[in-house]
Amino acid sequence: MVGFIVIVYFGYLGLMYCINQLRALPPTHTSPKKDFLKSIIWVLATVLFFGFALQFSTFVHPLVAVFMFAAAVSTSYFFFFLYLVHDCGPHQSANSCCIFRIKMVGVSAPSSKVIINGSKLIRDVVPAPESV
Known part of the structure; x- marks a missing residue:
């Protein structure tokens, strides 16, 4: 050990x-x-x-x-x-080719929206006091 x-x-x-x-x-x-x-x-x-x-x-x-x-x-x-x-393509800068950004919008997990690289993925909204 x-x-x-x-x-x-x-x-x-x-x-x-x-x-x-x-x-x-x-x-x-x-x-x-x-x-x-x-x-x-x-x-x-x-x-x-x-x-x-x-x-x-x-x-x-x-x-x-x-x-x-x-x-x-x-x-x-x-x-x-x-x-x-993995190698970045010639049209991509070396700093941005491997970046994966996730931005959480909202307060609670059941009612939040997830934005991944500019495209929105919306999860099922569960009725709760904060989502009304």
């Missing part, structure tokens, strides 16, 4: 350091350093995901452990795609 805590601690510090170094580079900058930082971010995140799945899978039902490892694999695949495969 002590080894796991040390790995998580230093892995998290390394991950934050690499993310800050990547953010410090200009968005249009292409270099081996940027690719290396993206690779290190993916490796450290994957190690942390699988470390948590491995460490806590011993405490849960085997079916839940399978779901934990499936979540680790899918999240690792998502980060791999996000950092190493």
Whole structure:
């Protein structure tokens, strides 16, 4: 358990350091350093995901452990795609190609509207005092 805590601690510090170094580079900058930082971010995140799945899978039902490892694999695949495969198109700026903005309008969850990238999605409105 002590080894796991040390790995998580230093892995998290390394991950934050690499993310800050990547953010410090200009968005249009292409270099081996940027690719290396993206690779290190993916490796450290994957190690942390699988470390948590491995460490806590011993405490849960085997079916839940399978779901934990499936979540680790899918999240690792998502980060791999996000950092190493996905590239912005020439018509998009490097800052705006991967931004997904969600704006909540309204006060309560049942009667609120969700605006995703300019298009409105309206959930079912449940009659409540605040929606009357």
